[in-house]
Amino acid sequence: MPNDSADTDQPDLHIADIERASLSRVNDWYLGGSFNTPVDRDFAERVLHVLPAARTMAVDHRDFLRRCLTYLVAHGIRQFIDIGSGMPTLGNVHEVTRSLSPDAKVVYVDNDPVTIAHSRRLLDNDPRAIIIDADLRQADRVIGAPELQQFIDLTEPTGLLMIAVLHFVPDSDDPARLIARYRAALPAGSYIAISHLTDETTPPRLREQVRACTSAHHDISPLVPRDRATLAAWLHELDLVPPGIVTAHRWRPDRTPLDSPEHDLTVAALGRTTARSQTTAGTPVADPYQPVR
Numbered sequence: 001m002p003n004d005s006a007d008t009d010q011p012d013l014h015i016a017d018i019e020r021a022s023l024s025r026v027n028d029w030y031l032g033g034s035f036n037t038p039v040d041r042d043f044a045e046r047v048l049h050v051l052p053a054a055r056t057m058a059v060d061h062r063d064f065l066r067r068c069l070t071y072l073v074a075h076g077i078r079q080f081i082d083i084g085s086g087m088p089t090l091g092n093v094h095e096v097t098r099s100l101s102p103d104a105k106v107v108y109v110d111n112d113p114v115t116i117a118h119s120r121r122l123l124d125n126d127p128r129a130i131i132i133d134a135d136l137r138q139a140d141r142v143i144g145a146p147e148l149q150q151f152i153d154l155t156e157p158t159g160l161l162m163i164a165v166l167h168f169v170p171d172s173d174d175p176a177r178l179i180a181r182y183r184a185a186l187p188a189g190s191y192i193a194i195s196h197l198t199d200e201t202t203p204p205r206l207r208e209q210v211r212a213c214t215s216a217h218h219d220i221s222p223l224v225p226r227d228r229a230t231l232a233a234w235l236h237e238l239d240l241v242p243p244g245i246v247t248a249h250r251w252r253p254d255r256t257p258l259d260s261p262e263h264d265l266t267v268a269a270l271g272r273t274t275a276r277s278q279t280t281a282g283t284p285v286a287d288p289y290q291p292v293r
């Protein structure tokens with residue numbers, strides 16, 4: 001979201017627990033944003049010390065998001081639910097989609113108080129984007145939120161985005177069940193995009209770094225790397241958009257992807273809901289995708 005006035009370029013710190021780093025503000029710092037505090041920056045530096053690829057990961061998630069949105073708008077999606085939306089840094093869903101289609105609508109969902117307050121201020125006069133304060137683990141609350149229900153027509157195909165957020169949800173919260181609940185709320189022809197931390201194919205050195213990073217994160221949140229088989233199980237009711245479940249930088253790249261193990265830490269996929277798991281029929285769209293070599 002653009003900083004459209006001088007008083008919107010700092011976070012609403014008075015409502016924040018600034019003794020403690022927040023996922024959202026740390027991510028903002030990785031992405032080069034200004035909505036973060038010394039505590040966030042200290043935490044991010046500590047993470048970078050054990051996992052120097054942390055910033056590359058944040059960028060890979062955002063780049064995947066941008067390419068996904070381009071695909072979704074090209075395939076007729078005009079309403080989006082972005083869960084775990086994060087600080088309004090750059091390349092937010094309403095900015096990207098609106099640059100492609102001015103009628104796109106976006107509901108952001110996050111549970112970080114500063115993110116909520118700051119996003120609300122920036123979206124105050126925006127008739128086509130809102131933010132809801134909710135925990136994604138309460139899927140019924142998110143889907144049933146009156147603001148969301150008024151804003152999004154859940155009989156129409158919708159893009160549901162979970163970018164760089166599910167790795168903060170431990171197995172004890174049953175992410176598979178949560179995703180199934182979100183999926184069931186969407187009509188056929190909708191899409192679910194997921195990007196996630198993985199250490200599945202990384203060299204032992206990087207795997208060790210990921211382990212150190214998950215330990216460092218214990219101060220603020222669980223952090224759980226997962227493999228492609230887990231994403232496949234989560235998305236098994238959906239038709240995966242080619243190339244399927246791959247490292248994020250290899251998902252429909254718009255330039256030749258770099259061959260660096262750092263990029264192997266983010267796995268991503270986009271799945272389309274079908275009539276077999278939903279009740280409303282959608283229209284399949286031809287896909288001329290050719291992988292970049």
Ligand SMILES: C[S@@+](CC[C@H](N)C(=O)[O-])C[C@H]1O[C@@H](n2cnc3c(N)ncnc32)[C@H](O)[C@@H]1O
Nearest residue numbers: 024027084085086110111112135136163164165
């Ligand atoms: C790493 S940031 C990712 C932000 C954005 N999706 C991106 O890719 O740049 C993760 C975001 O998820 C939010 N988050 C984490 N757990 C959440 C939960 N249980 N419910 C809602 N939001 C959550 C955090 O507050 C944070 O803003």
